[in-house]
Amino acid sequence: MFKQTLSTFSPYLKPFKKAIILNACLSFLYGLSSVLVTMYIGKAIDSMTLSSKTGLVTQIFLIIVLTCLAASSFYFLQRISQHIAYTSMKEVRKKGYHKLNKLPINYFDTHSHGDTMNRFSxxxxxxxxxxxxxxxQLFPSITIIIVALGIMLSLNVILTGVILLITAGMFLVNVMIAKKGQRYFNAQQQLLGKVSGYINEQFSHLKTIKSYEYEETVIQQFQDMNLELQQTGQQAQFISSLTNPLSRFIDHIGYLLIGLVSGLLIVNFSLPLSLGMLSSFIIYSGQFSKPLIELSSITTQLQTAFSSIKRINDLLDEPEEDTYVRKLTQPFTPIGDVAFSHVYFSYDPASPLIEDFNLTVKQGQTVAIVGKTGAGKSTLVNLLMNFYPLDKGVITVDSVPITDIPKDELRRSFGMVLQETWLFQGTIWDNLTFGNPQATKQNVIKACEEANIYQFIQQLPCGFNTMIGQSGVLLSEGQKQLFTIARTMISQPPMLILDEATSSIDTLTEQHIQTAFDNMMSGKTSFIIAHRLSTIKKADIILVMDKGKIIETGTHDSLLKNKDGAYSSLYHSQFSH
Structure with a gap:
């Protein structure tokens, strides 16, 4: 699994081939100089025992030079490592963000926003x-291990065998612990994303939670998830934390064995082991095992990173929206004829929603869609924008199937005012011209006046340059909706979709901007989803939907004549008091 995960991630390191090669060279220089320092320390000890002052001065000088070389090479090694690590992550973050913009809508319906954000942070x-x-650590450790092993073999093969035996024991311990701990680290990362998503969801709806006095239940649910995360995290940390102390324990046993075997070799076999050589060998054995201990000490960090790489790769491997192969020879400039022909759709195959839906809308007509909650009103809009693929049937705009139209050109043809408003943190001007950056100030002012928001903007200290959000002015839901209405007017789309466009606006303000709506919809094909039936009296076609089907169709007056009809029942339920 590690190999597959790393091979998937390795393309992000390809642009840093030169930096990695330089990193390897500096690592070799650092490792070699560190090992040579140890060798000259042993020679210096022998020079002191032999009272050779000339050799001692030379060896001390070489020790100083090699130490400076090791320090400088390690400094540049760290700088290059930081460049590779953080720059590669910047590219992954950038690719992940682009990936999010290419994912289908149903991905965000089925994945927690907090969990997705956690992958990016x-x-x-x-x-x-x-x-x-x-x-x-990796490249320097490899260099030190190889060079130290070579010198140890040249000093004494038997003692080197003891060190290799101890090293093999440490390696086996690390492998067994890593295998056992990885599944806990995977579970820990999944739970961490789940907790982040839960916190994000609760903070987004804090007012609702408080209004229903649901705090205790929310706290209990969070504590349950937090406890599960704590237990899983403790298990993961406990298992991985065994690596370092066990490795050090085995390493210290190695020192004892080296002392024991060295004594036996000197006493029983009279081998010529000088004090300096024995000192160097003991230091080399430490240099040989220390990199392995250091690598084992970061097992926790590596296992967490492997789990994180898997989560990032899972996001990057998500299927994107169907790529479009252009079938049109010219840019799409719609007139506004829309047709649904034998459309079938369901979010869940086990629960059909829209079945054999048919509708024809001519250019400039205003179509109002009404019905009970869950009747499929908003779903029609989602299908028209090609947010979800049809199970069956076809939707056309100007007789062209929407699947043959580039999605960016199709969606740019519709101006949308939704019940859920969205304004980003920036200036009022940037938010208003979001759909039409080339809009003139005159057009922007006119749209703001028609949306009944211009007077409010004039009262602000910086006018259109006022910041929106936590670092600027805070807007009510009604004000946000007026801004989104003005933004749609400024974008001047050929077709309109108004999904509860005035749900957060008071009745008096709604009456003021109704004229602006009428002007905006004049000559444009418009789809209106509304619960306030008073706002759709002038619609050319009113569709009454129930369970994904049209049960009534006609104008406001014609539908009211059928006193037993569904529309008449809805209308009188609103105006009977």
Whole structure:
């Protein structure tokens, strides 16, 4: 699994081939100089025992030079490692963000927003820290191990065998612990995303929670998830934390064995082991095992990073919206004829929603869609915008199937005012011209006046340059909706979709902007979803939907004549008091 995960992630390191090669060279230089320092320390000890002052001065000078070389090479090694780790993560974050914009709508319907955000923050931080550690330690450790092993073999084969035996024991311990701990780290990362998503959801609806006095239940649910995360995290940390102390325990046993075997070799076999050589060998054995201990000490970090890489790769491997192969020879400039022909659709195959739906709308007509909650009103709009693929049937705009129209051109043809308003943190001007950055100030002012929001903007200290959001002015839901209405007017789309466009606006303000709506919809094909039936009296066609089907159709007056009809019942229920 590690190999597959890393091979999936390796393309992000390809642009850093030169930096990685330089990192490897500096690592070799650092490792070699560190090992040579140990060799000259042993020679210096022998020079002191032999009272050779000339050789001692030379060896001390070489020790100083090699130490400075090791320090400088390690400094540049760290700088390059930081560049590789953080720059590669920047590219992954960028690719992930682009990926989100290409995912179908149903991905966001089925995945927690908090969990998705966690992949861009915590998971990428874990990966960058692991990469930094690997590039700082992996190549230097390999160099030190190889050079130290060579010198130890030249000193004494038997003692080298003892060190290799101890090292093999440490390696086996690390492998067994890593295999056992990985599943806990995977579970920990999944739970962390779940908790983040839950917190994000609760904070987004804090007013609703407080209004229903649901705090205790929410706290209990959070505590249950938090306890599960704590238990899983403790298990993961406990198992992985065994690696370092066990490795050090085995390493210390190695020192005892080296002392024991060295004594036996000197006493029983009279081998010529000088004090300096024995000192160097003991230091080399530490240099040989220390990199393995250090690598084992970051097992927790590496296992967390592997889990994070898997979560990032899962996001990047998500199927994108169907790619479009252009079938049109010219840019799509719709007139506004829309037709639904034998359309079938369901979010869940087990629960059909829309079945054999047919509708023809001519250019400039205003179509109002009414019905009970869950009747399929908003679903029609989602299908028209090609947010979801049809199970069966076809939707056409100007006799062209929407599947043959580039999605960006199709969606740009519709201006949408939704019940859920959205304004980003920025200036009022940037928010208003979001759909039409080339709009003139005159057009913007006119739209704001028609949307009954211009007077409010004039009262602000910076006017159109006023910031919206936490660092600027805070808007009510009604004001936000007026801004979205003005934004749609400024974008001047050929077709309109108004989904509860005045749900957060008081009745008096709604009456003021109704004229602006009429002017905006004049000559444009418009789809209106409304619960306030008083706002759709002038609609050319009113569709009454129930369970995904049209049960009534006609104008406001003609539908009211059928006193036993569904529309008449809805209308009189609103105006009977």
């Amino acid at each position: 915590t998971d990428l931080d874990y990966i960058s820290e692991a990469l930094l550690t690997l590039f700082n």
